[in-house]
Amino acid sequence: MPHLVIYYTPNLDDAIDMRQLCRTLADVMLAQTDEAAKPVFPRGGTRVLAYPATHFAISDGGAAGRAAGGSGDYAFAYLNLRMGRGRSSAVHQQVGLALQKACETFFEPVFQQRHIGVTVQIDEGTEVFDVKLSNLHPLFNKN
């Protein structure tokens, strides 16, 4: 944890650099510090994975967009961050707002060009079993 999974319409691959968005959002998460000035997220455990849908249907399929002078080729991205339990509500809001701000900047050119919806949601995990196998974490816990 944290795991940020991005579900999106494949037409976005022509409009933005999704790989760069993944990197940007990972960096945003890694930069977050909590009330005690400690990193919110473990460096070795921060991941962003993005998945273009193979098939999709958005809203009315394009009619209203075309009527408004657009292409009707709606785009959509759903960013779902799952983080471990125990952070404060203030930290949840801080992380969410930081991701929101990054998305506003990143998607701004797309908003100028087409009809698009971007949703950012954070879930606090409620898993009943949880284990990590990792030789990544030790890279950052040595010193």
Added chain:
Amino acid sequence: MPHLVIYYTPNLDDAIDMRQLCRTLADVMLAQTDEAAKPVFPRGGTRVLAYPATHFAISDGGAAGRAAGGSGDYAFAYLNLRMGRGRSSAVHQQVGLALQKACETFFEPVFQQRHIGVTVQIDEGTEVFDVKLSNLHPLFNKN
């Protein structure tokens, strides 16, 4: 919201028109009205995204299906709808039954031809942060 994500085995792409299923299910959701005769879901926020798995394993891998005279090439679709909080239990059931009925119709030819499982589940979101950036919603909120 709502977001309906379909996880499925890629052998279904040869059996049904998954793109059409996405459209059909989006239309089913857009047609739902609540106890006050208002739309259950926002028109600009209704999305269906479908993802064929790259790798998969289903049940016993095919032995029982072949023993029953089938191909053993099992198919599977998992429809997971996530909706916002605050709808009544009656609305949850109504939406679920409407999706179920649409699936029964859509998958009926597949059920005649092969062994398949289709699961429809609705989750009520428990997100701790939630924000939407959208120029889609205003298309439907003008009047």
Added chain:
Amino acid sequence: MPHLVIYYTPNLDDAIDMRQLCRTLADVMLAQTDEAAKPVFPRGGTRVLAYPATHFAISDGGAAGRAAGGSGDYAFAYLNLRMGRGRSSAVHQQVGLALQKACETFFEPVFQQRHIGVTVQIDEGTEVFDVKLSNLHPLFNKN
């Protein structure tokens, strides 16, 4: 149910046989029995689906891995099992540990070769609507 979805970085497709991992994990689940010596999971309802991400960002992007003498090409797999409600905590732990053990064996060669994180989490479903359409279950309920 159960549904095990594997989200992973595509570089793992060069390192392991993900299809075989799906089969192995399905078999692990099918082999689980509860306190009453009954199968934990229905044979016809056990599914594993694996999805390589199209884009991703992991941890610091590779710097620490390269500094430690590795390639910096981090790998990651997130195994998320969702099961129905009502099993005991002991069963949750048993299933989780069995999946963990299978992953330890399966990923051991990868851990020798590169920096990788593998997370196994089990969620107990909290769905507000749930229906199964299936001609798979009857294959195993005949006798």
